[in-house]
Amino acid sequence: MLRRTLFASLAALLLALPAVAAENFPTRxxxxxxxxxxxxxxxxxxxxxxxxxxxxxxxxxxxxxxxxxxxxxxxxxxxxxxxxxxxxxxxxxxxxxxxxxxxxxxxxxxxxxxxxxxxxxxPFAVVVRNGLPTNIADFVKLAQSRNGSLNYGSNGPTSFNNLAAVAVLEGMKIRMQEITYRGDAQQLNDLLGGTLDAIVVGGSSGLAAHRSGRGRIIGWTGEERLAVTPEIPNFSELGPDMVVQxxxxxxxxxxxxxxxxxxxxxxxxxxxxxxxxxxxxxxxxxxxxxxxxxxxxxxxxxxxxxxxxxxxxxxxxxx
Structure with a gap:
């Protein structure tokens, strides 16, 4: 009986140890x-x-x-x-x-x-190279007139930035050619070098290009405008299905x-x-x-x- 009682007490103590440790968390x-x-x-x-x-x-x-x-x-x-x-x-x-x-x-x-x-x-920033229209309406007109000859960079068909690009393209009823990269850095280099027409990238990458004057953000894919770029609209202002974050x-x-x-x-x-x-x-x-x-x-x-x-x-x- 004494042995069973000791084993039961030990088992109860071992079960309680994680809870005690969690209450003292973190210990390192x-x-x-x-x-x-x-x-x-x-x-x-x-x-x-x-x-x-x-x-x-x-x-x-x-x-x-x-x-x-x-x-x-x-x-x-x-x-x-x-x-x-x-x-x-x-x-x-x-x-x-x-x-x-x-x-x-x-x-x-x-x-x-x-x-x-x-x-x-x-949200994602849609950034265009210098020399292209810097507002959404004019860019859409240009893309429609080019009938798919403009291109954009992505990190692959099922990457989040490409989901944003697809939402914008389908929402704006335009076609562009997807060029796949392994990350944002090379996309930015090619956009700034003039071999890419547009990229859809995260905020920090888009803002860096925009602030440098070597590319321009024409729109965001968020729900509300960013306080740091209040003059730049969201594509969601033109259609709710274009919110991608x-x-x-x-x-x-x-x-x-x-x-x-x-x-x-x-x-x-x-x-x-x-x-x-x-x-x-x-x-x-x-x-x-x-x-x-x-x-x-x-x-x-x-x-x-x-x-x-x-x-x-x-x-x-x-x-």
Missing amino acids: PVTIIVPFPPGGATDVAARMMAEGMAPLLGQPVLVDNKPGAQTVIGAEAVARAQPDGHTILMASGTTLTLNPLLPDRLPYKAEDFSPIVLVTKL TWFGLLAPARTPQAAILRLNAAAARALQSTELRDRLLAEGQFVAGGSPDDFATFLAQQAERWRPVVARLAGKRE
């Missing part, structure tokens, strides 16, 4: 895995969040870049990490909206992650204790309330989001529902 530095190289929009957002969250968590928050394979390498690293909240992912729309919808086999699935917080939403958000491995998830969410929410951080993100073309883990889970489900038929259609064309 937290690492945000970024599945992109340093310097991009995802990396910038992650480093801003790390800086804002560290004082609130009482531990350093580090950023570790693990790029490659359309964000798969970094995402898999977090999916396989110890589910204690000390290793988390700064995911993008590519990671958990588009990749799970593609026919290619993934080493992870959406269920391998626990949402923490939706950090930002990012990617996103950045923090997630932990599945089975991470809820106490750790809530602590991370509270720190992220406080960080996002900082005027300095919000202004810096807006200057990068990102709209601050926030909300609860449940809000983020609902958003992910809505994104998958919206893009599933579009991705299936474009993936079919790719094959």
